[in-house]
Amino acid sequence: MEERTMDDYLQRLKERLVDQYQHVKQHRSQDPLQESAIKGYMEAGLVTGIANADMLKAVMNQAYKKVFGTTYEERNKSASKTNDAYENMQKWIQRRVH
Numbered sequence: 001m002e003e004r005t006m007d008d009y010l011q012r013l014k015e016r017l018v019d020q021y022q023h024v025k026q027h028r029s030q031d032p033l034q035e036s037a038i039k040g041y042m043e044a045g046l047v048t049g050i051a052n053a054d055m056l057k058a059v060m061n062q063a064y065k066k067v068f069g070t071t072y073e074e075r076n077k078s079a080s081k082t083n084d085a086y087e088n089m090q091k092w093i094q095r096r097v098h
Contacts, residue, residue: 009050010059013041017063021086025067030088039092046096053093060089 016038023031045051061071064086068075072086 006050009045010055013038013045013051013056014059014063014066016041017060017089018066021063021067035088038089042089042093043096053096056093057090060086 016034020031020034020038023029023034042051042056045056046053061073064070064072072090
């Protein structure tokens with residue numbers, strides 16, 4: 001896979017995740033259409049081999065940190081919707097690659 005194509009894919013994924021996390025931060029809820037689109041985009045990356053689960057997780061952490069100022073792992077666990085958005089994506093990745 002061409003390096004530029006992979007970089008472009010990961011950058012676009014990060015932009016989509018940042019938009020989703022900003023929505024969660026502002027509205028305290030997920031945008032279900034946006035979440036479905038992101039999952040489809042991640043699925044396409046996995047199926048085509050342009051990305052793997054570790055890459056997706058790294059980009060998710062980068063986007064999360066950009067919006068919330070900390071990585072998900074650094075953030076205290078709570079029952080907030082901000083955690084739910086990240087956890088839903090993580091669970092989806094785990095189900096998809098295993």
